[in-house]
Amino acid sequence: xxxxxxxxxxxxxxxxxxxxxxxxxxxxxxxxxxxxxxxxxxxxxxxxxxxxxxxxxxxxxxxxxxxxxxxxxxxxxxxxxx
Amino acid sequence: xxxxxxxxxxxxxxxxxxxxxxxxxxxxxxxxxxxxxxxxxxxxxxxxxxxxxxxxxxxxxxxxxxxxxxxxxxxxxxxxxxxxxxxxxxxxxxxxxxxxxxxxxxxxxxxxxxxxxxxxxxxxxxxxxxxxxxxxxxxxxxxxxxxxxxxxxxxxxxxxxxxxxxxxxxxxxxxxxxxxxxxxxxxxxxxxxxxxxxxxxxxxxxxxxxxxxxxxxxxxxxxxxxxxxxxxxxxxxxxxxxxxxxxxxxxxxxxxxxxxxxxxxxxxxxxxxx
Numbered sequence: 001x002x003x004x005x006x007x008x009x010x011x012x013x014x015x016x017x018x019x020x021x022x023x024x025x026x027x028x029x030x031x032x033x034x035x036x037x038x039x040x041x042x043x044x045x046x047x048x049x050x051x052x053x054x055x056x057x058x059x060x061x062x063x064x065x066x067x068x069x070x071x072x073x074x075x076x077x078x079x080x081x082x
Numbered sequence: 083x084x085x086x087x088x089x090x091x092x093x094x095x096x097x098x099x100x101x102x103x104x105x106x107x108x109x110x111x112x113x114x115x116x117x118x119x120x121x122x123x124x125x126x127x128x129x130x131x132x133x134x135x136x137x138x139x140x141x142x143x144x145x146x147x148x149x150x151x152x153x154x155x156x157x158x159x160x161x162x163x164x165x166x167x168x169x170x171x172x173x174x175x176x177x178x179x180x181x182x183x184x185x186x187x188x189x190x191x192x193x194x195x196x197x198x199x200x201x202x203x204x205x206x207x208x209x210x211x212x213x214x215x216x217x218x219x220x221x222x223x224x225x226x227x228x229x230x231x232x233x234x235x236x237x238x239x240x241x242x243x244x245x246x247x248x249x250x251x252x253x254x255x256x257x258x259x260x261x262x263x264x265x266x267x268x269x270x271x272x273x274x275x276x277x278x279x280x281x282x283x284x285x286x287x288x289x290x291x292x293x294x295x296x297x298x299x300x301x302x303x304x305x306x307x308x309x310x311x312x313x314x315x316x317x318x319x320x321x322x323x324x325x326x327x328x329x330x331x332x333x334x335x336x337x338x339x340x341x342x343x344x345x346x347x348x349x350x351x352x353x354x355x356x
Contacts, residue, residue, distance in 0.1 A: 059168050063346065066339045070267040073274035080100065 021079040028075020035068040095292035095307070103284055104207060104277070124204045128190040132183060158182050165342050170349040177348055180221070184214065185341040188272065192333030195280055196326050203276035203333075208269065215269035218344045219261075226351030237354045268343060275336050279329045286325050289318035 043061040047054045108117040139154035147155060161182045166174045191210065195203035205211055226234035239256040240249065293315025296306035305312040 055164075056168070059164070059342065062335075062339060063342065066271065066343060067267075070271050073271055073278075076274050076278060077270060 017082075020082065024082060025075050025079040028078070029072050032068050032072035036065055039064050039068060095289055095311075098284060098288065100281075103280060120202070121204055121207055121209075124194060124200065124202065125191070125210060128187060128194070128204065131190050132186045135186065136183075157186065161185055161341065165338075165345050169342060169345040170352065173352065174345065174349055177345070181341050181345060184218075184344060185337050188214070188340055189333065189337040192276060192336055193330075195276060195283070195333060196329050201283075203280050205272050205336075206276040206280050208273050211269040211273040214272075214340070215265040218268060218347065219265040222344075222347040222351045223261075225348055229352055230354055234351065234354075238350075264347060268340065272336050272340055275332060279332055283322075283325055283329060286318050286321050290315055290322055294319060 039061060043057050047057050050057075106120040108119045110116075110118040135154060139151045143151060158178070162175070162178050165181060165185075166178050170177065188205065191205045192203055194200045195206070223234075226238065230237060238260050239253050241252055241256065244252060293305070293307050293311040295304060305315070307315075
């Protein structure tokens with residue numbers, strides 16, 4: 001059952017598009033959520049193992065977060081556009 | 083202000099539309115190319131603030147810095163040590179002025195979100211993030227062409243040490259990710275973060291107002307939506323200050339990420355490493 005059908009089954013018109021918008025953002029947030037969690041967890045682990053490398057790890061972590069987060073934000077913007 | 087009135091006018095809690103949150107009518111030179119509205123004015127003021135901060139701190143620098151000069155020096159030092167030296171190495175030092183002004187300008191525009199009486203993140207409109215991302219795009223391509231000549235484009239999209247047939251797959255991917263996705267994500271990341279933050283803050287404050295105090299009853303009525311509404315209102319009221327602190331963090335972090343990504347892109351154009 002595809003999402004468009006689900007959305008149409010909801011109640012037609014405005015409500016369907018609201019549900020669609022919510023689904024777009026919700027689905028777009030799953031992957032980046034998992035990704036950021038994994039990324040930060042691993043970074044904290046390596047910072048705890050080697051505190052003297054914390055600065056380098058933190059910079060790289062923010063870079064990685066920025067790339068992963070972009071996907072979720074595309075979903076957020078698309079939710080308003082469609 | 084008119085937002086609260088709009089929410090209040092019909093009574094009860096309404097999520098404000100994006101138009102009321104993000105669009106302001108022009109008040110100067112209307113219907114011309116130079117139409118100026120609140121957002122445009124705030125951009126100009128932000129540029130003025132950054133210039134004023136830098137000029138007052140560094141126009142006549144003292145050997146023993148005062149408090150203000152020390153604070154601004156720590157900002158420049160942060161960009162130099164934590165961004166440029168960490169990402170680009172010593173030969174990126176000539177980009178410190180560019181990156182510092184980028185960082186400060188984005189930070190001031192983000193800080194508008196929680197500044198009393200302004201409370202509108204001007205980076206929550208696409209105009210300035212898109213312009214800044216395009217500037218960064220031109221800068222890193224220009225740096226690449228200046229340092230590597232036209233071979234820069236070949237170095238950027240053709241990876242060495244890959245079987246010949248894989249190039250048909252990799253070259254389009256590398257081209258799209260370097261020259262299209264980079265500026266797009268740079269702009270969208272900043273814009274969407276600030277837009278989401280503004281919507282979040284507006285909804286929290288409007289909910290606290292709408293569920294706790296009824297301005298229609300005289301002098302004041304409390305809890306117009308009943309007990310269950312009061313619970314939501316108290317949560318929203320408690321969430322407000324926390325969200326403001328969170329948005330300050332987000333504002334600093336987004337300025338930092340924009341600057342550090344710019345540094346990464348420029349450093350990729352400086353050294354042909356792949």
